[in-house]
Amino acid sequence: MYELNAIISIAYRDVLKFLRDRSRIVATFIFPFIFIGVLGGSLQSNLGGEVGFNFLTFMFTGVLAQTLFQSAAAGIISLIEDRENDFSQEMFVSPVSRYTIIIGKILGESVVAYLQAVGVVVFALLIGVPMVFSQLVWLIPIGIIICLFGGAFGVLVMSQLSSQRAANQIFPFLIFPQFFLAGVFTPMKHLPIYLFILSRISPMTYAVDLARGIYYLGKPEFNRLVIYNPVLDLIIITIFTILMITVGTFFFVRNERNR
Amino acid sequence: MINDVIVVNNLVKKYKKAKENAVDNVSFRVRKGEFFAFLGPNGAGKTTTISILTTILAKTSGEVKIAGYDIEKQQKEVRKNIGVIFQKPSLDENLTAEENIRLHAILYGLYPFAPTYSQMPATYKRKVAQLTELLDIGKEIFNPIKTYSGGMKRKLEIIRSLMHSPKVLFLDEPTSGLDPVSRKNLWEYLSGVRKSRKTTIFLTTHYLEEAEDADEVCIINHGKIVAIGAPGKIKNNGTRSLEEAYIKIIEEDVRA
Numbered sequence: 001m002y003e004l005n006a007i008i009s010i011a012y013r014d015v016l017k018f019l020r021d022r023s024r025i026v027a028t029f030i031f032p033f034i035f036i037g038v039l040g041g042s043l044q045s046n047l048g049g050e051v052g053f054n055f056l057t058f059m060f061t062g063v064l065a066q067t068l069f070q071s072a073a074a075g076i077i078s079l080i081e082d083r084e085n086d087f088s089q090e091m092f093v094s095p096v097s098r099y100t101i102i103i104g105k106i107l108g109e110s111v112v113a114y115l116q117a118v119g120v121v122v123f124a125l126l127i128g129v130p131m132v133f134s135q136l137v138w139l140i141p142i143g144i145i146i147c148l149f150g151g152a153f154g155v156l157v158m159s160q161l162s163s164q165r166a167a168n169q170i171f172p173f174l175i176f177p178q179f180f181l182a183g184v185f186t187p188m189k190h191l192p193i194y195l196f197i198l199s200r201i202s203p204m205t206y207a208v209d210l211a212r213g214i215y216y217l218g219k220p221e222f223n224r225l226v227i228y229n230p231v232l233d234l235i236i237i238t239i240f241t242i243l244m245i246t247v248g249t250f251f252f253v254r255n256e257r258n259r
Numbered sequence: 260m261i262n263d264v265i266v267v268n269n270l271v272k273k274y275k276k277a278k279e280n281a282v283d284n285v286s287f288r289v290r291k292g293e294f295f296a297f298l299g300p301n302g303a304g305k306t307t308t309i310s311i312l313t314t315i316l317a318k319t320s321g322e323v324k325i326a327g328y329d330i331e332k333q334q335k336e337v338r339k340n341i342g343v344i345f346q347k348p349s350l351d352e353n354l355t356a357e358e359n360i361r362l363h364a365i366l367y368g369l370y371p372f373a374p375t376y377s378q379m380p381a382t383y384k385r386k387v388a389q390l391t392e393l394l395d396i397g398k399e400i401f402n403p404i405k406t407y408s409g410g411m412k413r414k415l416e417i418i419r420s421l422m423h424s425p426k427v428l429f430l431d432e433p434t435s436g437l438d439p440v441s442r443k444n445l446w447e448y449l450s451g452v453r454k455s456r457k458t459t460i461f462l463t464t465h466y467l468e469e470a471e472d473a474d475e476v477c478i479i480n481h482g483k484i485v486a487i488g489a490p491g492k493i494k495n496n497g498t499r500s501l502e503e504a505y506i507k508i509i510e511e512d513v514r515a
Contacts, residue, residue, distance in 0.1 A: 001371075005365055005368070005372040006365060006368075008372045009362055009365040009366065009372045010366075012374060013351065013354065013358075016353070016354065016358070017351070017353045017354070020353050020403075021353065088349075089315070089343075089345050089347070089349040090363065090366075092315050093314065093315055093341070093343045094338060094366040095339045095367060095368065096366055257315065257316055257317040258275070
């Protein structure tokens with residue numbers, strides 16, 4: 001019960017911090033707006049007629065998954081910054097276990113990611129991205145899974161980085177290529193072998209594919225745009241998540257005290 | 260001894276990739292209710308020692324017991340019994356003072372989680388009211404930490420660290436960066452805490468006059484203890500102030 005209270009309060013702090021940080025709120029919406037509004041909009045207007053599916057919708061589902069995944073991952077990595085600065089020192093000398101801190105952090109950053117995703121959906125509605133609302137509702141539970149998956153990825157990355165400086169330099173290289181390899185902007189169904197390998201080892205691929213798999217379920221575009229059966233995506237994500245959290249937490253707890 | 264709240268035996272810390280030991284075979288004891296000053300030049304191993312004693316850094320070898328609990332095997336018990344004021348402020352700037360305190364109280368298991376102040380139990384609210392009185396502020400307790408002065412922040416951190424009534428309060432250079440008036444204020448407050456609560460204080464500082472009142476002074480250099488005893492005993496080498504004695508001891512140690 002005590003650890004549960006601690007988990008909730010650690011998570012709550014992350015959400016409060018996000019809601020009070022206006023510049024961060026604005027910053028988190030800039031990329032989705034550029035991706036969907038500018039990139040998606042221009043592609044749809046110029047090439048949309050030839051591809052045989054709606055590019056805006058395609059892009060929107062991809063960006064939604066990418067936002068959830070990336071935001072949760074980046075949020076976890078902020079634990080490094082916390083450790084160097086303000087409050088985490090305080091968390092780390094308190095009697096709560098390290099596992100509690102990590103679980104609380106994943107939970108908090110998942111909620112933050114979710115709030116951002118809601119913003120993306122509202123924006124997409126405003127600019128008139130064609131979407132089927134009943135399909136979208138299915139993405140609510142799926143979104144939670146993607147957040148946890150992104151959080152697990154964040155834990156693994158964080159456990160291998162020692163300082164905020166290292167995190168700031170390395171994290172973009174780990175996340176940015178995944179935008180393209182995961183097929184946020186383009187279908188990844190047919191690929192040359194080297195791209196195929198890179199794409200399939202990018203965790204984000206499965207997050208994006210799961211979101212699309214659910215959204216396009218039972219639609220004519222499904223076979224062209226979705227790589228795997230959603231059940232398979234779900235199995236892969238579950239295995240990845242458990243592995244990354246276990247390995248990441250192990251190294252994080254060990255490295256943190258053994259300097 | 261039951262009366263020893265801190266027991267350190269042959270403590271050694273060697274950082275990865277380091278050639279020398281940061282803390283080199285250090286042993287000392289701190290009695291219950293004592294004011295213990297841990298002094299030494301920059302890089303002498305003060306913060307390393309305090310980090311090990313507060314369980315955030317693993318030792319290389321030796322034995323450390325805090326309030327009767329082993330820092331390695333009974334980490335959780337140790338943490339429940341200590342309060343820590345870090346060199347760098349550890350308040351959350353985006354939260355209000357009250358939220359910082361609430362978070363601390365929940366993390367230490369004093370109260371269950373509640374999202375707002377008004378939903379917290381009456382005992383907690385009474386405690387917060389006492390704190391605002393102590394800090395001599397009113398509604399400001401609900402303002403973000405960003406709006407607080409350096410001295411206020413430190414005071415708030417000390418108040419926060421006393422919420423769970425720790426047996427030992429660790430203070431790592433608590434007054435660095437504060438102006439003389441704030442420093443004086445803080446010390447008046449701390450000596451009050453010592454007298455009323457009988458809390459053991461473990462202090463590191465570069466302001467030697469702050470250690471004049473200590474029951475015991477321990478000076479380390481290059482990870483080794485070079486002098487230990489009551490301030491009167493340390494000053495026995497023909498010096499008038501602790502500062503003079505300290506400088507003499509450190510200089511002699513460098514020559515040796």
